[in-house]
Amino acid sequence: MRIVIGLDLGTSALKAVALDAAGTLVAQAGTAYPTSTPQPGWAEQEPADWRAAAFSALQALHEALPAFAQPLGLALSAQLPTLALLDRMGAGPRPAIVWYDGRAGAEAEQLLDQIGVAEWYRRTGIVLDAHYLAPMHAWVARRQPRVLGHNHAPWFDSPRPRAGGSAGPTAVGGNRTTPTEKVVPTTEQRLSESISPPAYRLGSAKDALLHALCGSWLTDPSTASGSGVYNPLTSAWDAELCRVSGIDVGVLPGLAQPIAVAGELSPDWAATGLPAGLPVFVGAGDALTGVLGSGAANPGTLAIITGTSTSMVVTTAQPVLDPGVRALLTPHAVPALWGSEMDLMATGSAVRWLEGILGQPPGTLDSLAAQSVPGARGLIACPYLAGGEQGALWDDRAPAAFLGLRLHHKAADLARALLEGIAFESRRCLQVWSDLEVPVDEVVLSGGMATPFFAALLAAVLGRPVRMATAGPSSAVGAALLAGIGAGIWSQEQAIGLGRRGLGAPVIGDPGETALYQRLYAGYARASAAIRGLGGSQAPTV
Numbered sequence: 001m002r003i004v005i006g007l008d009l010g011t012s013a014l015k016a017v018a019l020d021a022a023g024t025l026v027a028q029a030g031t032a033y034p035t036s037t038p039q040p041g042w043a044e045q046e047p048a049d050w051r052a053a054a055f056s057a058l059q060a061l062h063e064a065l066p067a068f069a070q071p072l073g074l075a076l077s078a079q080l081p082t083l084a085l086l087d088r089m090g091a092g093p094r095p096a097i098v099w100y101d102g103r104a105g106a107e108a109e110q111l112l113d114q115i116g117v118a119e120w121y122r123r124t125g126i127v128l129d130a131h132y133l134a135p136m137h138a139w140v141a142r143r144q145p146r147v148l149g150h151n152h153a154p155w156f157d158s159p160r161p162r163a164g165g166s167a168g169p170t171a172v173g174g175n176r177t178t179p180t181e182k183v184v185p186t187t188e189q190r191l192s193e194s195i196s197p198p199a200y201r202l203g204s205a206k207d208a209l210l211h212a213l214c215g216s217w218l219t220d221p222s223t224a225s226g227s228g229v230y231n232p233l234t235s236a237w238d239a240e241l242c243r244v245s246g247i248d249v250g251v252l253p254g255l256a257q258p259i260a261v262a263g264e265l266s267p268d269w270a271a272t273g274l275p276a277g278l279p280v281f282v283g284a285g286d287a288l289t290g291v292l293g294s295g296a297a298n299p300g301t302l303a304i305i306t307g308t309s310t311s312m313v314v315t316t317a318q319p320v321l322d323p324g325v326r327a328l329l330t331p332h333a334v335p336a337l338w339g340s341e342m343d344l345m346a347t348g349s350a351v352r353w354l355e356g357i358l359g360q361p362p363g364t365l366d367s368l369a370a371q372s373v374p375g376a377r378g379l380i381a382c383p384y385l386a387g388g389e390q391g392a393l394w395d396d397r398a399p400a401a402f403l404g405l406r407l408h409h410k411a412a413d414l415a416r417a418l419l420e421g422i423a424f425e426s427r428r429c430l431q432v433w434s435d436l437e438v439p440v441d442e443v444v445l446s447g448g449m450a451t452p453f454f455a456a457l458l459a460a461v462l463g464r465p466v467r468m469a470t471a472g473p474s475s476a477v478g479a480a481l482l483a484g485i486g487a488g489i490w491s492q493e494q495a496i497g498l499g500r501r502g503l504g505a506p507v508i509g510d511p512g513e514t515a516l517y518q519r520l521y522a523g524y525a526r527a528s529a530a531i532r533g534l535g536g537s538q539a540p541t542v
């Protein structure tokens with residue numbers, strides 16, 4: 001039996017799956033790893049824990065396979081953007097900075113001061129903030145320069161004043177700090193640093209795990225987009241953005257398509273039971289492999305991939321840039337397709353938080369919410385529990401809140417209000433795609449929040465049929481489908497079709513509830529604006 005393997009390095013656990021040549025899930029395994037929070041708003045993981053989790057999961061997967069199974073390849077998927085720095089030996093000189101860590105806000109603002117929000121978006125398709133690799137790297141360079149092989153904070157940390165206040169693409173400077181507060185190295189120091197071999201490598205979580213598996217230092221376009229310095233329209237690192245960010249292009253991974261062979265599985269992994277020399281394919285970011293694995297890699301289909309956060313991706317045939325700078329442009333896991341993406345920061349994590357507060361067993365919030373009524377008896381929840389929101393808002397100061405709380409409200413109303421708030425933020429994103437004339441004909445729901453209750457709620461709030469993906473962990477399955485394409489088992493079109501085999505029947509919203517939620521959404525939008533105003537929130541200046 002020929003099989004292909006998909007690995008998904010998620011935010012809290014690594015999942016491994018095996019598909020046979022018919023695309024059927026034949027085995028799966030998983031291993032969790034810890035996240036540390038050295039300070040409020042920080043989140044770090046150890047790359048060594050990722051490698052240990054991959055080893056454990058692959059070993060368990062191999063043990064679950066039939067003895068006659070013949071692995072033909074392995075592909076990766078991973079959380080992003082998570083900053084992983086590797087030294088020359090492939091070890092992590094400091095913990096990885098996880099994608100939802102918010103420490104690099106000041107660095108992001110400094111970089112945007114030099115280029116401008118709109119120009120950065122035009123070049124990269126992303127809205128730069130603290131959650132991208134370039135600001136994270138700038139934070140490390142400023143506060144822990146020895147990690148990067150420097151004896152001082154690098155010269156990019158001392159920008160020149162902007163001439164005439166220009167925010168054009170060639171302008172530099174405009175930092176909010178006083179230039180005299182910084183130490184500027186000599187020209188000789190700068191030259192010495194520029195010609196010395198890089199003391200480190202800069203990549204994302206998937207890049208680090210790929211290097212551990214086969215020794216290659218490569219990334220794919222979807223993962224590269226999480227750096228903040230990759231131009232998806234030219235398929236290259238942007239030299240000007242790298243310079244402004246203080247990143248030597250030489251420390252970044254090489255670029256390859258998701259279905260390209262990165263290398264062969266190292267003999268170091270022989271104890272997993274997998275054969276040395278197994279082809280390892282580059283793979284893609286977890287949101288995009290999730291689109292493929294959930295059966296949503298068709299233009300006009302919106303994938304809602306739920307987990308700690310939620311990725312919302314519409315597949316398009318052509319790249320779509322948003323003049324309002326809200327929807328991200330991302331290369332797809334499937335070559336020649338594109339993704340228009342918006343991400344909600346706290347969804348599954350918000351659900352787990354409220355379950356804990358209410359003393360509910362994990363996975364029971366939707367059954368509790370079902371005991372309330374549409375509109376949660378007048379209770380509104382703004383679900384910005386991660387500290388700010390991306391989605392269609394891009395507001396890093398948005399505070400979470402329950403509004404309208406009264407003595408008559410019960411735990412069920414709190415549960416329903418939170419889920420409705422998440423659905424309403426999804427509705428806000430849908431409006432952006434409508435404004436951009438990006439068609440959304442159906443919704444595919446996958447991940448931990450893919451329950452009949454939430455699917456019905458989304459169908460009513462969004463006014464679109466919703467189908468649940470049931471084929472297994474979607475991002476890992478998508479990675480395995482990429483391995484199958486790379487190994488020649490099936491074509492891209494066949495892989496897309498195999499992903500759709502796991503879709504459930506469409507859930508159609510009740511027309512009466514849809515009309516009610518249209519009215520309730522207007523009230524929610526006003527409440528959200530009010531609470532964000534109290535939090536001192538402001539949208540990015542375009």
